[in-house]
Amino acid sequence: xxxxxxxxxxxxxxxxxxxxxxxxxxxxxxxxxxxxxxxxxxxxxxxxxxxxxxxxxxxxxxxxxxxxxxxxxxxxxxxxxxxxxxxxxxxxxxxxxxxxxxxxxxxxxxxxxxxxxxxxxxxxxxxxxxxxxxxxxxxxxxxxxxxxxxxxxxxxxxxxxxxxxxxxxxxxx
Numbered sequence: 001x002x003x004x005x006x007x008x009x010x011x012x013x014x015x016x017x018x019x020x021x022x023x024x025x026x027x028x029x030x031x032x033x034x035x036x037x038x039x040x041x042x043x044x045x046x047x048x049x050x051x052x053x054x055x056x057x058x059x060x061x062x063x064x065x066x067x068x069x070x071x072x073x074x075x076x077x078x079x080x081x082x083x084x085x086x087x088x089x090x091x092x093x094x095x096x097x098x099x100x101x102x103x104x105x106x107x108x109x110x111x112x113x114x115x116x117x118x119x120x121x122x123x124x125x126x127x128x129x130x131x132x133x134x135x136x137x138x139x140x141x142x143x144x145x146x147x148x149x150x151x152x153x154x155x156x157x158x159x160x161x162x163x164x165x166x167x168x169x170x171x172x173x
Contacts, residue, residue, distance in 0.1 A: 063119055064134070064135065066130050066131075066134045066135075067119055067123050067127075068123060068126060068127045068130070069119055069122040069123050069126060069127075069156070070119065071119065072118035072119050072122055072160070072163070074118055074167070078164060078167055078168045078171065079164055082160065082161045082164040082165075083161070083164045083165045083167070083168040084165075085158075085161040085165075086158075086160075086161035086162040086163065086164050086165025086166070086168075087165045089154065089158050089161055089162050089165075090162050090165050090166075093152045093154060093162075094109070094152075094162070097147075097149070100169055103145075105145065105147055106145055106147065106149060107141060107144075107145065109166060109169070110169050110170065110173055111170050111173050112166055112170065113163075113166050113167050113170040114170055114173075118163055120137075121163050121166065122156075122159055122160065122163060124138070124149070125152070125154055125159040125162060125163075126154065126156060126159050128148075128149050128150065128151040128152075129151060132148055132149070
């Protein structure tokens with residue numbers, strides 16, 4: 001038979017367990033809510049892209065003001081020399097966190113040129129900290145990957161070569 005002090009202690013333990021349960025549930029629900037807001041945002045972006053394609057008028061989305069690289073001129077075809085240089089840079093600086101066809105530490109990049117604009121890709125490579133701080137898409141990806149992309153100290157010429165390499169990889173898909 002339990003003494004009154006043991007019963008009181010047992011009730012206190014149950015109260016603590018219940019309190020921790022509610023704290024845990026609150027964090028879980030907050031996380032689910034923030035993830036669903038990212039999914040809604042991505043879904044809205046997809047709808048916007050689809051409506052652009054189906055529209056007879058071309059809708060030009062303004063580039064974010066925080067982009068350092070505002071415009072990237074792409075050739076109609078892949079520049080083989082630039083892509084080869086980009087492959088070497090990618091192999092040294094990117095493969096520790098990225099693969100082409102599967103998520104790894106960071107997102108798969110094999111079809112990134114189909115999902116993101118050239119300006120987005122260049123700014124993500126060159127101005128990582130600003131993109132992490134200000135870009136909603138990057139903020140949502142942080143909730144999935146839980147790891148900030150480090151600034152790889154790549155210059156604009158090398159970043160453009162990596163972009164050309166990713167274009168080449170994306171064309172093969």
